[in-house]
Amino acid sequence: MSNNLRQGSLHIVNVSRIRKRGALSISEGRIRVMIKWFWSNLAAAALSPTLYLLSIGIGVGKLINTHSGGVDGVKYLTFLAPALLATAAIQNAMDEAVFPTLDGFKWSKSFFAMNATPISSSQIADGILIAALVRTFFSVTIYGCTIYFFGGFSSLRGWLAIPTALFAGAAFGAFILGIAAATNNDDSFFMILGRFVMMPLFLFSGTFYQLATMPFYMRWIGWISPLWHATELSRYFTYGHRLSGVMVLVHAGFLIVMFIFGLHNARKQFTKRLSK
């Protein structure tokens, strides 16, 4: 048995390299954990869209198509699919932002171990978000392929719905990351997030019908929802939903601002909590 350990961090640790790539090292570690759940992640990513598209897209869609000839000038499945894709992106990004953050700060406290290395607090936040987006990309690509298979879109332009959904995931994921980092009470956090944030977003963001169909006093939910903005952009790409150039910029701008604000706040919260 050898008992002699080599010593010499002065020669082997390159801090300037860590400054550039530290966040990716965090993502790498996180992706290692995700790979352990690969098959269940894959099943969830493929099964969920199939069920939704079969039951609502085709089932409810048949009823709507028969009675009113579809929505927004297209078949109901074509109308619904972009919204489901954006929802999946937001849900995935949220899960991957929340669970590792609560684990890192509270359960295993692994963020404190990371913080003892040359990696900065902001890089830890960035790394978690990047990993969340890798998972989101994986899920929305499968979702997108399923939608394509069901005939949800047919043009080449329609594939732009995937980066749009991913971008919505980035915006919402960054936003939630900061909130999760500031959360101490993890028991009620999931309940509040699921019931009072995710559910209203899903139901009132023009997912199942156009936002304009809702009473005026309820439309604000859509206006502040990244889901509505992403869905509008997605529909613009998949079936040519009518949007003015200004509104394209407004939707994209909303997501950009949410991402920048969310990431800035997440970095701030990580730094604050790790240096208490």
Added chain:
Amino acid sequence: MEDISQNPVLIQAKGLSKRYGEFVAVAGIDFEVKKGESFGFLGPNGAGKSTTMRIIAATLNRSSGEITILGKDPEKYGPEIKAHLGVVPQTDNLDNNLTVEENLFVYGRYFGLSKKFINSKIEELLDFAQLVEKRSVKVETLSGGMKRRLTIARALVSEPEILMLDEPTTGLDPQARHILWDRLFRLKEQGVTLLITTHYMDEAEQLCDRLMVMDKGSIMAEDSPAGLIKKYSTREVLEVRFGSDRNATIAPELQKLVERIEVLPDRILMYADDGEVILHLLKEKGMHPITSLVRRSSLEDVFLRLTGRTLID
């Protein structure tokens, strides 16, 4: 053992303090740690040991005073300093989702180390931590002692100049503690600079070349374990019990026989260079304790002398 008094200074603090509002956690302390030295912070919970360690580890900013680690200010050069530190926190913060081996690998990546380097280092570390057979096991199934050894091995993945251990054996059974001490002693022999906080005096005596006794954020004394005992205690201690009712009443009589006594709730400590002689004297004077024990002075006695309190209340 090598003479470390001429070695370069790795850590230097002057008037270092940390305040949280009105509460003073560290109250303007001065100390130096030399390369290859095994330096201990000894004190009860809340003495300011862990706060001092966090300032050194560049994860907590000081309120005032000066500190340099490897010649650099941790507030300006956090990542540069952290690159050369191995940190073992009070509570193990391993990634429970990963295996033993993966924990070491992932941590090495945080230091920007290449996959090839880490893979060869893992073999060395598993051997060192006696975890070769557990390499593919998930961390959550390990015993407390194994987790602790893995946390230490993880801290060594980047071959740090300074290894910092915060209460390394708290919560471990005696056998696990001895295994850990053996591992740490080997590191010390290899010239790794060790920084240890502990409230166990036996641990401090086993592992530290030099100790700083802390209480309420201040330094009470600083020397080698033997030096502290010599300075603040006698060679031996006679512990006598007369029953909880009689201890306090008989104390003035006992005080006349030795330089110093300490009256604890359950026993009286009599400080003398030869405990057996004092015990004999007691019996000659017709004072027969229910139980008696002669032992060598320890750091516990030093702490009692300095603060009037025991280390573990």
